[in-house]
Amino acid sequence: MSEELYVDGLGLAPGVMETIIAIAARDVEGVASVGSSSFSGLRSRFAAKxxxxxxxxxxxxSEGIEVAVHIDVYYGQPIPQVAAAVRQAIADAVTTQVGFSIASIDVYVDGIRFAD
Incomplete structure (x- = not known):
């Protein structure tokens, strides 16, 4: 989302929805990271935040917010269940905190990580 999002008189600055979604997804058991691990590492070196x-x-x-989120999952975790939990966590967080309806949430598993 590169510009403000307006729904029913509420405007959200760029990054607000992404932050809500990232925190919700990251808190799900089995999720190792949100975003591609190699991309996240590179981005963190050059990004201010x-x-x-x-x-x-x-x-x-006509339908609401469409979300796509990329995650890494810990080895041994049941990927379909983790993806379902990520979808539910994101839907709950967005609905509760912002009040927007969700049209779709697509979860992409980009990698598997081993626990430290």
Whole structure:
């Protein structure tokens, strides 16, 4: 999301939705990181603040917010269940904190990580 998002008289600055989504996804058991791990590492070296790397948010005027989130999952975790939990966590966070309806949440597993 590169510009403000407006719904029902509420405007959100760029990055607000991405932050809500990233925190919700990161808090799900089994999620190692949000965004591509190699991209996140490179971005953190050059970016002043963490942004929505690996998160895309688009407004579908007729249906609501469309979300795509890229995650890494810990080895041994059931990927379908982790993805379902990520979808639910994002839907709950966006609905509770912002009040926007969600049209779709696509979860992409970009990698597997081993626990430290």
């Amino acid at each position: 963490p942004a929505g790397a690996g998160i895309d948010v688009h407004m579908n005027e």
